[in-house]
Amino acid sequence: MSGTARIEISAVSHRFTDKPVLREITATLTERRIAIIGANGSGKSTFSRLLNGLLVPDRGRVTVDGLDTARDIKAVRRKVGFVFQNPDNQIVFPTVAEDLAFGLKGLGLGRAEREEKVGQMLARFGLEALAAQSAHKLSGGQKQMLAIAGVLITAPSCVVFDEPTTALDLRNARRIAEVISGLDETAIVVSHDLDLISDFDRVLVFDEGRIVADDTPGPAIAHYLRLMQ
Numbered sequence: 001m002s003g004t005a006r007i008e009i010s011a012v013s014h015r016f017t018d019k020p021v022l023r024e025i026t027a028t029l030t031e032r033r034i035a036i037i038g039a040n041g042s043g044k045s046t047f048s049r050l051l052n053g054l055l056v057p058d059r060g061r062v063t064v065d066g067l068d069t070a071r072d073i074k075a076v077r078r079k080v081g082f083v084f085q086n087p088d089n090q091i092v093f094p095t096v097a098e099d100l101a102f103g104l105k106g107l108g109l110g111r112a113e114r115e116e117k118v119g120q121m122l123a124r125f126g127l128e129a130l131a132a133q134s135a136h137k138l139s140g141g142q143k144q145m146l147a148i149a150g151v152l153i154t155a156p157s158c159v160v161f162d163e164p165t166t167a168l169d170l171r172n173a174r175r176i177a178e179v180i181s182g183l184d185e186t187a188i189v190v191s192h193d194l195d196l197i198s199d200f201d202r203v204l205v206f207d208e209g210r211i212v213a214d215d216t217p218g219p220a221i222a223h224y225l226r227l228m229q
């Protein structure tokens, strides 16, 4: 796989308690680089979790290339990967290499092919020297790289990132920005980092569970800055 995914969100509403968190959202996402910005609590993470079926909406429908996230969850997860804000939520295996290999389980690959793919990912993300090291001893920046590598190794056509640089220092944030900018895959990125998203194709601005602006970065960021005044 790889290439692009077409994600359709149709009349989606969601609430965890009495308060609606997403209100009647409809959007079709096809661009290669899409950003999601908005105030804390505006529903960005909830929305992003809908896109690969981590969350199924109370009302409405989400489809990925025509597959309903409420029904075809396995196929949806193969198409859309998800990188959490905190990489500790993503890293499950003791060593760096084992953690990467885990993502390939169930894809029907032979051992040699799995090892080759793991080797390629380690090299791509500068983690070769750390292959046998405990994943939980990595620095924050290295953990985020491993988390991204662990998603990319499954060859999704789209990757959703929820605030991938928020916990990182400037150097590591820049590295992650470079990784995102170099991806062949579609990227949908929730972020407060306005530099990171300044050259994206499309920016969705969230406010109280609604998309209040949907535009190129210039006008969308201007809308967001007005909201924040």
Ligand SMILES: Nc1ncnc2c1ncn2[C@@H]1O[C@H](COP(=O)(O)OP(=O)(O)O)[C@@H](O)[C@H]1O
Residues within 6 Å of the ligand: 016, 017, 021, 038, 039, 040, 041, 042, 043, 044, 045, 046, 047
């Ligand atoms: N699992 C949950 N249970 C209850 N409330 C939640 C849950 N997840 C999010 N919320 C609430 O939904 C609202 C939107 O949250 P979220 O989508 O995380 O916003 P954002 O990512 O924009 O900060 C917030 O009021 C938050 O407290």
Ligand SMILES: [Mg+2]
Residues within 6 Å of the ligand: 044, 045, 046, 162
């Ligand atoms: Mg969030």
